[in-house]
Amino acid sequence: MDPDFLLPDLEDEDAGPFWQGTARGELLVQACSGCGRRRMPPRPMCPTCRSLEHSWHALSGRGTIWSFVIAHPPLLPAYQALAPYNVITVTLDEDPGLRLVGNLVARPDGPINEVDPATIRIGAPVRVVFQRIGDISLPRWMLEESRQSAVGSRQ
């Protein structure tokens, strides 16, 4: 992997536990200790009940593609070398208000430009995989063929 990728900060005040979770192969979101609502991206206060208390809950890592782009140059050098590549936004199964941005890959360790863009569909079911870059594990996503028919109409 190119060392010049833009990477998150493992020690980020609010998001650190998320990235520590991905390093362990877990997809974590904040859940409010006051009202129980999950929230993403992480933040100090619950916008529903204003509680400052929260815990981190592991999600199943399953979702559907909400939207996607195919990025072409000009891009930052590390990314331009991979262009054109996909970026997807995923709606998480546990809560349609929770979304994550990531990339669709063909294999757990595959690059972000391997899936044929013409095959990417909004509504397609995906599951998370984790790819290590330096000290960070980034969530990426693979199509879940077995669930295609089950959620195909939901989009």
Add this chain to the structure above:
Amino acid sequence: MTSAIKDRTAIVGIGQTAFGKGLADSELSLACQAISMAIDDAGLRPADVDGLVMFSMENGREVEVARNVGLGAITYFGEIGYGGGAGCATVGHAAMAVATGQCRVAVAWRARKRSAKGSRPWAQVSQRLGGYQQWTRPFGLLRPVDEIAMLARRYMHEFGATREHLANVALAFRKHANRNPRATMYQKPLTRADYLAARWISEPLCLFDNCLETDGALAVVIVSAERARDLKQRPAYVHAFAQSIPQQCQVMTYYFCDEPLLGPSYACARLLWSASDFQPADVRVAQLYDAFSPLIPLSLEGYGFCQRGEGAAFTDGGALEWPDGRLPTNTSGGGMSEAYVHGFNLVLEGVRQIRGTSTCQVDGAECSLVTSGEGVPTSALLLRR
């Protein structure tokens, strides 16, 4: 609702530098030139100016501007954040400051060079990201165009919008620029075939879905309605002004909420129209923020020119085109074909439509709508004769 600022102030001076790429002058110099021209246009003197409102992204600072142009003692100054969302807000804050007596002659402006430090924030991010960028940039969603393309794809999916609709937007604004000698795309036509053959930037958006990259500066002068009547130019009264940060807003990546396609313009429009004697059906000319073509259908919906999901179809049949469209839009060419100066050229074109001096003049327009960035905390102005 009664608005305390309705028709209390007016834009009485406008000034702008030439637009170009690689202009030799600094952003500070460009700012001072545009401000100086706007003061002259109003028939005022630099020493009359006692209020300044600028973009927080501006490189030339208030003190530098005041020292260069020879302004009077400044009694009100402020800055508005969020880049392209700030244009109308700088004018609105200036209007509020004049209406409340905090200053008497206020200037608002934007100067920008694409080559300048800080002009392309996406290309200068540090490698360890905190804040909202960490949820998108590591995955290669790097540029503003990528962030809006994500919304555009979803919009097209939900509402059946197509690239033909986006081409309607690009072609309308180009036609307007073709008539405007100040525009980058003056006398440079664009065909539908050109649009459809253009290279991708971030699918589903191609080169011509993007705004230009421009060096230049523009400025306006705002005074009270009483004083405006004695000055050189026909006043463009600030009839209504609104800003908005929608609920659960995230800058440019407004995906992490229940309804990402109900963007900042919806919240802004509610206040704007409630403070106004005019409603969308009364508006015959609009300058809508167009950093990217899909922002136009979103803004047409948000500002109430059609229902949700109808913005793309609204653009059919030349609806955005001067002179015969139902809503001639971005009549100077806008950010996509005149110049991209964070949308501030839209403010000046809104004023020209009130003065009757646009190169695509809409006859008899009683009011003139100008909006700022969709996708970020935003603002809008309704000017009137």
